[in-house]
Amino acid sequence: MGQFQRIGRRTVEAADMGGDLEKILLTAEQIDARLAQLAAQIDEEYRGRDLLLVGVLRGAVMTMADLSRKIRIPLEMDWMAVSSYGSGTKSSGVVRILKDLDTDIQGRNVLIVEDIIDSGLTLSWLRSNLLSRGPESVRIATTLRKPEAAKVAIDVDYVGFDIPNEFVVGYGLDYAERYRHLPFVGTLAPHVYGG
Numbered sequence: 001m002g003q004f005q006r007i008g009r010r011t012v013e014a015a016d017m018g019g020d021l022e023k024i025l026l027t028a029e030q031i032d033a034r035l036a037q038l039a040a041q042i043d044e045e046y047r048g049r050d051l052l053l054v055g056v057l058r059g060a061v062m063t064m065a066d067l068s069r070k071i072r073i074p075l076e077m078d079w080m081a082v083s084s085y086g087s088g089t090k091s092s093g094v095v096r097i098l099k100d101l102d103t104d105i106q107g108r109n110v111l112i113v114e115d116i117i118d119s120g121l122t123l124s125w126l127r128s129n130l131l132s133r134g135p136e137s138v139r140i141a142t143t144l145r146k147p148e149a150a151k152v153a154i155d156v157d158y159v160g161f162d163i164p165n166e167f168v169v170g171y172g173l174d175y176a177e178r179y180r181h182l183p184f185v186g187t188l189a190p191h192v193y194g195g
C-alpha cells in the first residue's frame with residue numbers, strides 16, 4: 001500500500017496493518033501540533049486555578065498522555081472507564097461505568113479528556129453524571145469530533161479536529177480492540193468490517 005509508506009516525515013513500515021487501512025485522515029505530526037495549541041489555550045484559561053484532568057478509558061489514553069505533557073500549569077489526573085460501543089461500529093446509546101473516579105470532584109475544575117465525540121451520547125451522559133457530583137466546573141477536551149454524527153447537542157470547549165462521519169481507528173481508537181496503538185488516525189478498508 002504505497003500511500004502508507006510515508007506518513008508525515010517518517011516512514012512507518014507495516015502501518016497498513018496488512019491492508020486493513022483505507023486512508024490516513026490525520027498524521028501523528030498533525031495531531032501533535034494541534035494538541036500543542038489546545039494545551040497552550042488550557043494553560044491560559046486555567047492559570048491560577050485548580051485543574052483535574054479526567055481521562056475516559058480506554059480510547060483517551062493517547063490524548064491524555066500527549067495533551068497533559070504539553071500543559072505547563074499544575075494539574076491532577078484521574079480516570080473513568082465507560083463503554084457504549086462494545087465490539088461494533090455503532091454506539092449502543094447505553095453508557096456503562098466500568099471504572100469510576102477515585103477522586104472526589106466536589107468544588108474541582110474538571111476537564112474531561114476524550115479521544116472522540118461521535119454521536120455525543122457518551123459525553124452528554126458523562127457530563128451530567130459529573131455535574132451531579134458538585135464540581136466547580138466541567139469542560140471537555142477531545143482530539144476528534146464528528147459534527148455530522150451528532151445525536152445530541154453538546155458544548156465542547158477544546159476540539160482538535162472536526163472529521164467526516166466515518167468510522168476511524170488509531171490514536172487510541174479501536175475496532176474490536178485493534179488498531180489503538182497506531183500513532184495516526186485512519187479509516188478501515190470495508191473488508192475489515194464485512195463491507
Ligand SMILES: O=P(O)(O)OC[C@H]1O[C@H](OP(=O)(O)OP(=O)(O)O)[C@H](O)[C@@H]1O
Pocket residue numbers: 056057058059060082083084085086091114115116117118119120121122123173174
Ligand atoms: O459520542 P459517542 O457516539 O458516544 O462516542 C464516543 C465514545 O466512544 C468511544 O468509547 P467506547 O465506548 O468505544 O469505549 P473505548 O474508549 O474503551 O474504546 C470513545 O472513546 C468515546 O468515549
Ligand code: HPA
Pocket residue numbers: 085116118166167168169173174175
Ligand atoms: O469512529 C470511531 N472509531 C472508533 N471508536 C469510536 N467510538 C466512537 N466513534 C468511533
